[in-house]
Amino acid sequence: MKTPITVARGDGIGPEIMDATLRVLEAAGAQLDIEEIEIGEAVYKRGVQNGIEDSAWDSLRRTKVFLKAPITTPQGGGFKSLNVTVRKSLGLYANVRPCVSYHPYVETNFPGMDIVIVRENEEDLYAGIEHRQTQDVVQAIKVISRPGCERIVRYAFEYARANGRKKVTCMSKDNIMKMADGLFHKTFDEIGLEYPDIEQDHYIIDIGTARIAARPDDFDVIVTENLYGDIISDVAVEITGSVGLGGSCNVGDDFAMFEAVHGSAPDISGKGIANPSGLLLGAVLMLNHIGQSAVATKIHNAWYKTLEDGVHTGDIYDEGLSKERVGTVAFADAVIARLGQNPSQFKPVDYGEGSSEGLKLPPLKPRRMQKKELFGADIFVAFEGATDELVKKIHAVDGLKLEIISNRGVKVWPNGHPDTFCSDHWCLRFYKNEDITHDTLLAQLKAIKDAGVEFIKVENLYEFDGERGFTLAQGQ
Ligand code: NAI
Ligand code: MG
Numbered sequence: 377m378k379t380p381i382t383v384a385r386g387d388g389i390g391p392e393i394m395d396a397t398l399r400v401l402e403a404a405g406a407q408l409d410i411e412e413i414e415i416g417e418a419v420y421k422r423g424v425q426n427g428i429e430d431s432a433w434d435s436l437r438r439t440k441v442f443l444k445a446p447i448t449t450p451q452g453g454g455f456k457s458l459n460v461t462v463r464k465s466l467g468l469y470a471n472v473r474p475c476v477s478y479h480p481y482v483e484t485n486f487p488g489m490d491i492v493i494v495r496e497n498e499e500d501l502y503a504g505i506e507h508r509q510t511q512d513v514v515q516a517i518k519v520i521s522r523p524g525c526e527r528i529v530r531y532a533f534e535y536a537r538a539n540g541r542k543k544v545t546c547m548s549k550d551n552i553m554k555m556a557d558g559l560f561h562k563t564f565d566e567i568g569l570e571y572p573d574i575e576q577d578h579y580i581i582d583i584g585t586a587r588i589a590a591r592p593d594d595f596d597v598i599v600t601e602n603l604y605g606d607i608i609s610d611v612a613v614e615i616t617g618s619v620g621l622g623g624s625c626n627v628g629d630d631f632a633m634f635e636a637v638h639g640s641a642p643d644i645s646g647k648g649i650a651n652p653s654g655l656l657l658g659a660v661l662m663l664n665h666i667g668q669s670a671v672a673t674k675i676h677n678a679w680y681k682t683l684e685d686g687v688h689t690g691d692i693y694d695e696g697l698s699k700e701r702v703g704t705v706a707f708a709d710a711v712i713a714r715l716g717q718n719p720s721q722f723k724p725v726d727y728g729e730g731s732s733e734g735l736k737l738p739p740l741k742p743r744r745m746q747k748k749e750l751f752g753a754d755i756f757v758a759f760e761g762a763t764d765e766l767v768k769k770i771h772a773v774d775g776l777k778l779e780i781i782s783n784r785g786v787k788v789w790p791n792g793h794p795d796t797f798c799s800d801h802w803c804l805r806f807y808k809n810e811d812i813t814h815d816t817l818l819a820q821l822k823a824i825k826d827a828g829v830e831f832i833k834v835e836n837l838y839e840f841d842g843e844r845g846f847t848l849a850q851g852q
Contacts, residue, residue: 378409379666382435386445387416388640389650389704394445396652396708397659403712404678406663406671411435415462416447420455427458436466442633443662445655446640456504462633464498468626469524470531471495471605473637474657475592475612475622478722481683482617483694489592489616492541494532495605496560497626499524502602509832510758513784513801520556520601523740525563531627532599533571534735543575543596544568547584547604555847560601581608588612613637613654618691620650623657625665627735632665634658648703651689653679656711669727675711676727680719682710752776752807752837753817754846758830759802763788766802769827775816776806780852787851805849807837 383398385391401408413432420427436442442462449457463471472494479487505517532544546564550557561578568576575596579587581604587594589611600608613622622637636654644650656679663672686699687710693701702710718724759766763781767789772778781789782805783798806820817834824831838845 378407379441379668380409380411380439381441381443381662381666382411382413382432382439384413384415384432384442384444384447386640387418387448388446388642388645390445390447390640392645392648392704393636393650393652393655394443396704397443397655399708400656400675400678400711400715401659401663401671404671404675404715406668411439415444415458425455426461427455428461433465436462436631440631441662441666442466442631443655443659444633444635446636446638448640448642459635460502460504463626466631466633467498467628468631468633469496469498469527470627471497471624472535472627472661473605473609473613473622473624475609475616477616478621478683481686481697481721482621482688482692483697484615484617486592486615489612491588491592491595491612492535492539492597493605493609493612494528494535494597494599495609496524496528496600496602498602500602502606507833509756510800512799518553518556520559522559522563522743525560526567526740527737529560529564529567529599530737531735532597533567533574534737536574536597537571538735541574541596543577544571545584545595545598546576546578547581547598547600547608548578549581549604551580557601564599584608585611589615609637618651620654620689620691621657622654623659623661624654625658625661629737632662634662634665648705649690650704651691652704652708653689664727669729673725673727674715676725677718678711678714678716680722680724681714681717682707684719684721685710685714746840747842748845749839749842750808750812750814750817750836751839751844751846752779752805752812753820754835754837755804755806755817755820755824755831756833756835757802757804757824758800758832760800763792763798766829769829770804771823771827772806773816773819773823775808775810775812776820777809779805779807780849781805782849782852785850787849793851801832803849805837805852 385394413435415428447458474492477484477486477489499519501516501518503519508514536544548557548561550561585608613619619638624637626633635658660672660676687702688698689707780787782803788796
């Protein structure tokens, strides 16, 4: 019985490392029924604005398993990241990235390193919600949800349990983003109570990243938000020896996508020198996922043996340690030649026989409805001029008072610092001084418009069970 999977060869080094990977899979006897789809640059250039055709979605929905080579995402403009689109569209909420050192066969400062990064995969600044609101100011919105936090945190704990891991470390920046990252950290603490058998700690992301780079042995499983997870997994894989060594899986309730941690490496594309290991290890995770664990074992052990024998691609080649510098094709050939062999120094892996269909999480915890009350509004305006001139134009309507004015998050009125730089993007913060409704806010917007000032957006201020649902401005 062959398992249907969807394959995309991607951009840059993608086709080279995918060819190598598929050859190894075939030689090892993987039973796969491959449906190939095209996504990325080429599709976009054909005029498909989102870079992925409907037929590709059909294939993904049919097979539910996706082996994907890296794709190039334009910087600073152009089409949105297809990786992110696929991850979010298919509900692949967890991105799991093992980062393991292959000492003494691959040069690394950290012989004992063996960490797994569990990266939230759907939210955060990766939501990609951006607006240019004035001549000078753009904003990107960071979206963090309670269910999103709960699922990823629980996934990390369940993963730790299922894989015999001892500790889960949470990383966030809740000293600065007290609400968004605060929710992530708080959820970690709360869900963590259900896993007393697992050691738990928290690092602020900046020192956490530094510690990964300097003392990775302090970590076991790390759970973090999307952007931080992206950054620390490149750091972690790179210090194992090369970013080319990292495989990863993106998992959801119904779908799974397997890929390398790295990107399309345009700088070495077409040269035949890319290390296919990241994608190959992604494929090993896939074989386990679809129940072809015996093949996964065979490939992983042959791959270890290849490293041990000193057959290395350029990214990990080291005069003292390596025996032979090979390109992508020859590396795959070397792995194929060793299928059926075990490593003699590394501990051979044995994934057993059965399927590891992935972790099935319990439903989200029930939530109690909270009392939500309108407290005021932040009305953002575009204004060219000084704070005093703006203040003169603005009058609060009945029911509201102008509490403060801020600019780029810092209070500039009342009692602003003369040294604060003001952009053309201002926030007028109105608080209620009696009961208000949304009509009060509409009246305030109209008053602002009638004063000749352009409002550009409104963020309502709420209290939940009497607790403030917004942060104070700096200096407020
Ligand atoms: P990159 O990961 O493609 O390359 C970073 C550096 O590592 C380069 O010097 C590259 O030559 C080297 N490298 C990467 N993979 C290698 C391998 N297998 N063997 C040997 N050396 C390797 O990151 P970069 O340059 O920032 O991004 C290039 C493109 O890839 C961008 O368009 C980016 O959006 C995309 N990208 C796609 C990803 C995906 O499809 N999942 C993930 C990350 C980036
Ligand atoms: Mg990345």
